[in-house]
Amino acid sequence: MVQSVELLLDEPAETEIRRQWELLSEAGIPSPSADHRPHITVAVARQIWPRLDEVLAAQEFRPLPIRLGGLLIFGARNPILVRLVVPTDALLTLQRRVFSVIEKCPGIPANIHPDAWTPHVTLARRLKPHQLGEAVHAVAADRDFATTVVGIRRWDGDQRRDWPVARGSGR
Numbered sequence: 001m002v003q004s005v006e007l008l009l010d011e012p013a014e015t016e017i018r019r020q021w022e023l024l025s026e027a028g029i030p031s032p033s034a035d036h037r038p039h040i041t042v043a044v045a046r047q048i049w050p051r052l053d054e055v056l057a058a059q060e061f062r063p064l065p066i067r068l069g070g071l072l073i074f075g076a077r078n079p080i081l082v083r084l085v086v087p088t089d090a091l092l093t094l095q096r097r098v099f100s101v102i103e104k105c106p107g108i109p110a111n112i113h114p115d116a117w118t119p120h121v122t123l124a125r126r127l128k129p130h131q132l133g134e135a136v137h138a139v140a141a142d143r144d145f146a147t148t149v150v151g152i153r154r155w156d157g158d159q160r161r162d163w164p165v166a167r168g169s170g171r
Helices: 011-026 052-058 089-102 129-139
Strands: 003-009 039-045 064-074 080-085 120-124 145-156 161-167
Touching: 003 011, 003 089, 011 064, 011 080, 011 120, 011 129, 011 145, 039 089, 039 120, 039 145, 052 089, 052 145, 052 161, 064 089, 064 120, 064 129, 080 129, 089 145, 120 129
Parallel strands: none
Antiparallel strands: 003 039, 003 145, 064 080, 064 145, 080 120, 145 161
16 A cells, blocks of 8 residues: 555535546546545655654645646556646645655655656546546536645555645635
């Protein structure tokens, strides 16, 4: 399993992403379960040492305006459908700061390194190639929209639990 650091979206964005998950589910496309929370993963490792939670919590964090953009497809065998998060200097700087905290942890995939990271929110995982058209069709009419990153959490895939690391004022 993996551990991660994730950015949390404001309530209107969570509601919109959940609506998109429902549209995909209605189209027969596997999407995250109802207990899953929409997020943007900024760091992943096989293990993130517990002492780093304090370092992450000490990082300055303010709510960050972002824009959820168009659809992307990652992979070929078992594609993943995602909604792009339009990169901004502020978002990329935040990801670099988080990465610098966890960079010595074991098992960091290459695509999480700064300058290789593609910010996104996952809509559907483990698609079969023949499902791609239907998946895209289910949510393609949705437009880009502005939202705000309101907090940072840690996820432990081994224990299947999450906890807040930083929360911006206003939520």
